[in-house]
Amino acid sequence: MPKAPLSRIAHGRSGDKGNHANVAVIAYTDAGFAWLRENLTAEVVAAYFAPLKPSRVERFEAANVRGLNFMLYDALAGGASRSLRIDTQGKTYARALLRMVVDVPADLANGHA
């Protein structure tokens, strides 16, 4: 199977809830959503964001918009009020997740750039 960044399959947006980040990933197609649902598990996302030391990662589904929403608990080093990071609110985390290179079926890899 070809390798492609998740951004071929999905777009998304991320933000903060106190010290937690939410990262929403939204598939461009039904086939893409089916693939994400099967492969982009909470465990995979937790491993990817492990350097941020989230206490846990939880996945929610919003199939109506072909979306998966990941909560990265305690991942913001204190959040908007006291984090020392430049990105106190996790605004760049969706972009980061969509850089993940994955093995996908060829028809998906050739999807949205």
Add this chain to the structure above:
Amino acid sequence: MKRVRIGNGCGFWGDNLDAPIQLAKSGNLDYLTLEYLAELTMSILAVQKQKDATAGYAHDFIDVLGRLAPILTHQPRLKVITNAGGMNPRACAAKAREVLTKDGLAGTRIGIVSGDDLMPGLDNLMTSGHTLNHLDTGEPLSSIRDRVVSANAYLGAEPIAQALKRGARIVITGRVADASLTVGPAAFELGYGFGQADLDRLAAATVAGHLIECGAQATGGLWMNADDSTHLEKVGYPIAEIAEDATFSISKPPETGGAVNIETVSEQLLYEVADPARYFTPDVTADFTTVRLTQAVPDVVAVTGCAANGITDSYKVSIAYRDGFMSAGTLVIAGPNAAAKARCSGVILLEKLRQAGFTYAATNVEALGAGDCVPGVVATKDDPPEVVLRVAVRDPHRAAVERFTKEFAPLVTSGFAGTTGYTTGRPPVREVFAYWPALIAKSAVTSFVEVV
């Protein structure tokens, strides 16, 4: 079918100052909402009010209101709902009255919604069993009580609807749930109540409010597929047109930039959401997973299928407490090996402070341009020609943080070749107000509505 058009011209304090004017002029609106209060804004406003009893509100609103006055004169049906009142809605209303009177709108009725500020009765609440435990850690508020600077319940839409019912044209609130700025006028105009029978309609208005509350984030801002053809330089701000059958559309004024499509609306639907099946507000728990989005015509998305998932008996409370001081400064380091040199420069800076007797509760060194926005996750393969070195510290002692701000300039001569960018002077020190989210029984909070 009866419909109400509500546009949001401000997504946070600091948003574009011309957006509310442009939206009010060309949005064909019934209501203009303006949202000013982020999680931390209230603590900053609380400190301002402690120093000056007539301060403590979002003064940007006063300037915006002055510019809106001719439009309010020209559009006699247009009303304005805002949480600009912050910690001092009465003072904000008094200032708004001055502006309106000066601009020939003396008779305008202003609604004031308060009661969200729990500080005056905080100790009574705590001794009567409202322990305001931290939502995540479960720790009781008593552990930091002496450091608390503000405690505000997120009120709902009901007092806003009441103010409108009593004839207010401008409604100024303290802390209310962002979506409630939309739900209030929708409920008033479309005849919703706030009981069990109204929950699905309240859920629809809540979804609408959630989609427009961050301004341009619904209309092309932050959209992942935006490019130069999206014309974000003239982005239109969002309008929710809500119908009495619990459907609505999202659009933007004609002849504006940005985009309203399934992608922009989907991204915003899931923005700052935890469980999309349970989006908690004081008005209703909305289920975002039943919502159906359809591109009606270009730049108009129709939203149907909104449903409630119950209602809770508590308000969320946003508490801020003093947590020391912090500062962050930057320099630019040119390569080769810019990222490594920048990180080493950060270590040198902190080591010199250590030698001078200053250590810190927390420190952070970032090489921006080398992937450190998401540290350790986004790996760098190439050697960027330059990176921004950013060093930040936090500590209970202000003097230690002040000393930190003086350690950047020396690196311009004593650091690595290719160090530059010390043009803005020493970075500022700011007091840290840490965030303490909690819940409180609705029965323990009384909202007040005045119309003056």
